[in-house]
Amino acid sequence: MTHFFNYMLLGNTISIWIFFIICLFGGCFVVKMAGNKSIGLIKSLLTKQKIIPVDSVIAFIEFYAIFFIYGIVIYLCLGLLSLSPLFQKIYNMFGNILFVGSLTLLLTETTDWFLQNNMQKQEIKPIIKTALPGFSKITKILIWLIAVIFFLENLGFQISTLVAGLGIGGIAIAFASQIILKDLFSYVSILLDQPFAVGDLLTVGDLKGTIEHIGIKTTRIRSLSGEILIFSNTDLTESRLRNYQHMKERRVVFSIGVIYDTPLGQLKEIPDIIRKIINNITNTRFDRAHFFQYGDSSLIYEIVYYVIGSEYNKYMDIQQAINLEIKDEFEKRKIEFAYPTQTLLIEPKLGS
Template sequence: MFVYGYIRDYYNSNYLKNKNMKNYIYIILGVSYVTYYFLNQENSYFLYIRENVAYGDVLLSYFNALVGFFAVLGTMNLVNKVLEKLFIRLSKKTETELDDLVGEFIIKFINLAKYIFALYVVFYLAKTPVYIDILVEKATSVLIIIIFLSLFTSFVNLVFQKELILKSKLKAVSRTLLPFINKVTVIFIWIIGTITIIGNLGYDVSALIAGAGIGGLAVALAAQKSLTNVFGAITILLNKPFKIGDYVAINGHFGVVKEIGLSYLTLKDKMGHQIMIPNETIISTSIENLSVRENRRTDFSIGLVYGTTQAKMKKGVKILEDILEKYVEDKTASGYRVNFDMFGDFSLNINATYFSLHNKVYKDYIKQKEDINLSIKEQFEKAGLDMAFPTQELIIKKEDKKKNL
């Protein structure tokens, strides 16, 4: 009654008000009835053709196979439509996307598997040699398993990406760990699926596993680099020197961590380039996690011309202190410092250091730095302070030459 209710609602829905859609349902039901009618061994027409027509049994099997093919497709299309309507109803009653993903997985599986199942029915009903029947049976089972594995791994990926990462409020460490678990899960699913396929093909799986154990040492030696990278990924995830989104410096490369894979760590640098570093290299070199620093230090020097008076030098120092006081978040003595540092080759140098709290978002840090520089130029111009640039003064000494009379 439960299924009948959904079929009735589907039939009476606005979607089926179209006459062609209702005719489609009639065709499906009619083909199903014809299939049953002609596959009945007691039918008089069936017996007549079988006994009086050359190769009548074979011809009837081909006809039954053809009718069975369309009957399977029609029936599974109807089932697919009913399930689609059912899942739409269920999705409206829940806020989570998990039921939507399950429904999408089932509908996709039916859409792909119905053709394989229909072909299987064709070869099952048709009179064909035994070796073809065996081949078709094995091929069908392998294709069904492959389709199921492909869709199931897609389903797992969607669950990890949508339900667990994008929608849930997880810690950054969890968001770093989940993609790795996702990949391991997919690999495990395909390993189990491959073993199942080998078993369905008639091979002794236990013997193959035993053989794999004997040859495992050779494989391990051949894949030593790959295994080192895999263990490197596990070491990174356990020690947590950084997480997805951190800005790091590794082996001379600077960039944001985008992905921690089984073999490589993926960084994205300021130019937008993708940098892939083997995990083996990461666990054997120093790592600078620049995202965990409390602040970002900036040093700069401003040189004034040698003609600047002492009063103006003090004024220049005071201007820099006032500007840093305005823009730097840390107002304590350790937040910034300014001093007349040295007599340079061509300038009187004022050194300044400040610590910016914009250490997470580089764009904010650059904007703060720009505001400080523009304020310095504006205030120095108002105060009449001239900045120096490299110059050379050449003194040419002329000597008077006395003429010998």
């Protein structure tokens, strides 16, 4: 019997293999039982403390922490065996992957949880809420990039030599990524300067719409006619924008014309009529009304007033109410609106 346990199999005795199997399955069984107990205990503790979201922590433990502990058990158990040089390299690589991967996942999940937790705060600015998902992606990419570099360094690769060896290919990649980096810096500029946020009504050149999404590279705007307009962040930061969202009041200028036959007394009354009409409408502030100029076929009045607020539909409702009231008052006073007319003077022929 002793001879059987001393029998060599793949460089290890049978007794070592049996001990390896017992440790492996025993360790996994202990992790399974302890994991279930720990999850229940942590869940009840976090529920009482109400410090951080319970679901996100439990999900992290179930999907990452438990598998990480299983990996540690497997790694320690494999250390009991005498491995060939090839398998020893694989074993060391597995250890590096386990260490670097678990640490990277911990950092990325912690970063993601921190950003998501900040997004749920009511006092945070809308533009920050918009930017946090993008920054979460950028942070995760940077963490994984550092992790890959660290992993390759541990495997013996010279990263500096590899980067230098890219040569012309590296220069080509740098030029190709220039536009992307430019949009990324523009995204950071939008975040820090905060010229607009999701939900703001913007005019970009001759295009107008409401911002629906601000991404790392592009921003999507819903136009007034319904289609989606996609702008690169660089285009927006280099353009002249009109942001109507924070407009406290809207200045409105419009004109009306009356016929030339209107009596002088009524011409003098028109500014006061319009002033009373605008003052009787809520959310407005009257500025002025003047007999502005002599038109081709009308006497033109220019009226200026302010609408309190930035909503476009509100402004249109008020303008409509003003127009209807002016029409009603002019009809009562027999004041006629002008419209394009032409007067033809026909001279009689001599001798007729």
